[in-house]
Amino acid sequence: MNRTIDNPQPAFPRRIDHGIALLRISFGLMLFAHGFVLKLMTFGLAGTAGFFESIGFPGWTAYAVFAAETVGGLALIAGIGTRWVSVAILPVLLGALYVHLGNGWVFSNADGGWEYPLYLVVLAVAQFLLGAGAWSLDRKLALEQAPA
Structure with a gap:
């Protein structure tokens, strides 16, 4: 089935679902890794x-960032509150970019470049x-409706 004016449905809706799930889960895993593994365990x-x-x-912001990345990452992996988490994590990602x-x-480059934090900001907006x-x-x- 191809997309036409009369039939606006995408040709491969399951592949779109695969792509969204892959993006959401990998983004969640990356946030969790940066929060739990890097900030707590390392x-x-x-x-x-x-x-x-x-x-x-301020030192206390490390605890807030740890919580945001860890809990936000787990929420994204599960796909709960996805849009809220994607917006809520933006201040953390913009701070990393800064x-x-x-x-x-x-x-x-020494201490890492800014391309990766920028990429994570783009991922959050896309998600x-x-x-x-x-x-x-x-x-x-x-909590989220399927597209019509």
């Missing part, structure tokens, strides 16, 4: 707070626009 929250203070942020701006574009998709708790619990 550096520890006290160490992360010390780093935040060294770059001019921190990396002086490092240049490429990840191989907000797409919603949770068919394979999500948002859809199963009727």
